[in-house]
Amino acid sequence: MGTVRLPYSTEYPVEWEADVVLRDGSTTHVRPIRPEDSDALQRFQMAQSERSTYLRFFAALQRIPDRMLTQLVTVDHVSRTALVAVRPGSTQETDDADGAGQAEDIVGVARYDVIDDRPGRRTAEVAFNIADALQGQGLGSVLLEHIAAAARERGVHRFIAEVLPQNRAMLGVFREAGYAVEQHLDDGVVTVSVDLDPTDRSREVMADREHRTEARSMQALLSARRVLLVGPAEGGTVDELLAARVREAHAADPGDTELLVLGDDVTWADLGNGGPRGDGSSENAPVDLAIVAAPPDEVIDTVRRLRGTGARGVVVLSAGWAETGPDGVARRRELLRTAHVEGMRVVGPASYGLLTNVPGASLRASLALTAPKPGRVGLFSQSSPVAVTAAETVKRRGLGLSTLVSAGHRADVSGNDVMQYWQDDPHTDVACLYLETLGNPRKFSRIARRLAQVKPVIVVVAGRHGSVVPPGHTVRATRAPRRMLDEVLRQSGVIRAENTHQLMDVAQVLAHQPLPTGGRVGVLASSPSLAALVADAVAAAGLTVVGPPDPLSAGAPDDEIAAAVDALYAPGACDAVVVVSVPVVLPRTDAIARAVAEAAARTGRTTVVSALGLHGMPDELASGDVRIPAFSTPEDAVWALGAVVRYAQWRTQDHGTPVRPALREGMSDGAARAQARTLVETLLTQELVREPAGAVLDQATATELLACYGLTLWGSRSVRTADEAVDAAEELGWPVALKIAAPALRHRADLGGVRLDIADAEDLREDAERMLAAAASLLPAPDPVLEVQAMAPTGVACVVRSVEDELFGPVVSFGLAGDAVDLLDDVTHGVPPLTDVDVARMVRGVRAAPRLFGYQGAPAADVAALEDVLARVSVMAEDLPELASLELYPVAVAERGAAVLHATIRLRPAERRTDAPRRALPG
DSSP: OOOOOOOOOOSOOGGGOEEEEOTTSOEEEEEEOOGGGHHHHHHHHHHSOHHHHHHHHSSOOSSOOHHHHHHHHOOOSSSEEEEEEEEEOSSSOOSSTTOTTOOEEEEEEEEEEEEEOOTTOOEEEEEEEEOGGGTTTTHHHHHHHHHHHHHHHTTOOEEEEEEOTTOHHHHHHHHHTOSEEEEEEETTEEEEEEEOSOOHHHHHHHHHHHHHHHHHHHHHHHTOOEEEEESOSSSSSHHHHHHHHHHHHHHHOOTTOEEEEBTTTBOHHHHTTOOOOSSSOOTTOSOSEEEEOSOHHHHHHHHHHTTTTTOOEEEEOOOOSGGGOHHHHHHHHHHHHHHHHTTOEEEOSSOOEEEEOOTTOOOEEESOSSOOOEEEEEEEESOHHHHHHHHHHHHHHTOOEEEEEEOTTOSSOOHHHHHHHHHHOTTOSEEEEEESOOSOHHHHHHHHHHHHTTSOEEEEESSGGGOOOOTTOOOOOOOSOTTHHHHHHHHHTOEEOSSHHHHHHHHHHHHHSOOOSSSEEEEEESSHHHHHHHHHHHHHTTOEEOSOOOBOOTTOOHHHHHHHHHHHTSTTSOSEEEEEEOOSSSOOOSHHHHHHHHHHHHHOOEEEEEETTOOBSOGGGEETTEEOOBOSSHHHHHHHHHHHHHHHHHHHSOOOOBOOOOOSTTSOHHHHHHHHHHHHHHHTTSGGGGSTTOEEOOHHHHHHHHHTTTOOBOOEEEESSHHHHHHHHHHHOSSEEEEEOSTTTTTOGGGTOEEEEEOSHHHHHHHHHHHHHHHHHHOSSSSOOEEEEEOOOOOEEEEEEEEEETTTEEEEEEEEOSHHHHHHTOOEEEOSSOBHHHHHHHHHHSTTGGGGGTGGGOOOOOHHHHHHHHHHHHHHHHHOTTEEEEEEEEEEEOSSOEEEOOEEEEEOOOOOOTTOSSOOBOO
8 A cells, every 4th residue: 555754743742741630630741652661561461350350452451561561652753652640659759758750650551553554544543441440530531532632633534432331431431532433343452433523412522521620620729728828937028028918918818718827827747647638628638739839840849749738729928930931831731730640720829819709608708908898790801900909899898709819820720720710709790801912812712702701701801902011921932913812802702891990891780680681771860961971972882872871960859750760761762871971060869879779789781870979889779689789980880881882692593503514526524624624744754845944735625625624626727928828828718817827916916917707819919918028027036927817707806715723723715816805904814713603703703794695786706606615715714734824815706606726835744732622731
């Protein structure tokens, strides 16, 4: 059988290493096997039960023979690969009391061996072995995700496994993973065949498992009751001040937290009797969480010493890590590796700490002297100073919090983890996040969208459009447009706030008012000028004022106030109410406030108020369990209401289904994808494609690749003389278009680079000679090349592009062709996977979109055909991370059909995406 030399290195693939969360919320480390793992693998095998050994090897095998052991730990990371899950060794003697340098124990193995090396059909045999103590903790599912991702990177797209029928757990791992699976029983053995291409179901399964494990991991931190403080007792350093502040804060407001201070209350020897808690609930474990204020090396040493105490996480208050340079980045990496191998999560560095207000289990593990009162709002902040100001703002407004998490430099625990926890947290109704960076925008978008469908999510991103990277954060570079972050947030369904003031404004409404059922707003104002001001603000927010707002003086008699309020809150009168009461001379009375509060409580009508002397959640605007938020200015009140209305509308909208067009006619989608994969793998063997920028495919190869995704490239011929142009036209059919092939002139009719509707040989010869002469004078390259193409039906010229971005992954864009569109940047963007609704929005979102729908009497274009092209490009970009860039320009959209007239495709070896199809913690 034929083989293709693959452009894969056999060196140790460091990028395959990952820290992962298991079903109980604990962590472990997954990495490729190494030759020096032979002793650990032998210990692992000898510790396995007889049943586990038989299910793996189909025979009794207490000890692995030496020759077999050498074979098992010797792999090439291409055709033979093995991944191991490791934890700190429990059987090796160490020279130091803290266990540093202790050997790793293997707790799980996944391996594959290629058995069919044909391009596009590479198939491997796969096998798993999980430690008895960790069976049922989801480690097999995690290892399947990681070994499958590694296999796909090596061009393997099918696994074959032989499993005994009684090994139901392993059969369940394959069956429940969501991949396309076939199995049959032969001679007492079940042969399982797994197609490794991700499916909607496999993505859903992974997301569900990711949600459960990460939520449970956060639950272990936020439900901590026994907290250990590790830090200097005196000395006047920053670390001493931090440790002293924790003691002071606990003394002022202990909540339900027991604080143990190392050196005062306990010693390491006292803590050594605790055992690791398999489910995080053993009463024998003396510590749930550690707070550390110390230099980096001491923090790492502390994490090692926490082994056996039962701690499930460490909050690092002190700084001095990645912000100090490469050495600090390396120390941070060592901290994460040490903590994750020990089964712990890391909050920080430079964290303000953790707070919860769960009744009977409130956690106080922060620098806050007093915690905000209990409430329904969860707050996440990367910045410690912002966490301080936000917590004080919450208290000043009387809002109340369920949770406060300060991630500091976000080395490990991030907003994604906290959103996973909030989704099922019965104490949190509103999620607020202050972000300095988005390290994984694809994962953020996916998790936020899932959360926003059940609970509102309000987000502030520091730095306009997230362009500023604060010290201590490591984020991949991006070449995506600055507004790409806005598109990610829009697709997520989150409410974008520009600052913490707006964030709190929106949180006030969402925490205490029902979601409005529409955008019709009733206005009650204390003067005509205020009524006009509010009406303008309502219109600017995209809402509609219902009827002319009648002014109502603050000094009006009670019966007049009651009548006005009753009319405003009458059934069907409006969807939301804005009340503005600012008396100029008369002292403020609470008559309007009482009447509005009672009416809002009675009707459930969404209400906001701006009244002199009232701000936050005042008692004057309370009725029963209902509180109405009060704002400093009418504009603030209306802006917050507008944001809430738009979110409520998003909640009720149809967000569509992922686009999954049938790919190549006469071929299954799997076969079409395999064909595309074969072509890409073959092209990647060319030295040219290995250049950093990749290589541009010729039109014949581009045609072949596009055809795998059902995209037909309009026929064309490259010519160098007028006679060749005529011959090409005879072959393609008249009339034809003639273009200069050079990218700089291909679309420039103003520079003589394009001639259309050429109907005969004489005109074609004249045009060809004229264009060859023009090209020779304008272009530095010798022997100018022309392109002859059969004329496509007349239509609207459009541009569809995709780019593989280091941070955002595949980014698809759409616009209409033309200089004006390019100069004005009239382009929409989307991050695959896209839904049909996303695609429709992209097409209709450009300002020039009316040209597609019969502008000024022109025939309407076939928008459905255009959307089909855009959908296919999005699927292609999602499937092929090697697709560095793609440009379909122009796409001529006629009354019927859309013709792709030219394609520019650049391929290069793929980099790992930020949201790869495997679960992994930051590392």
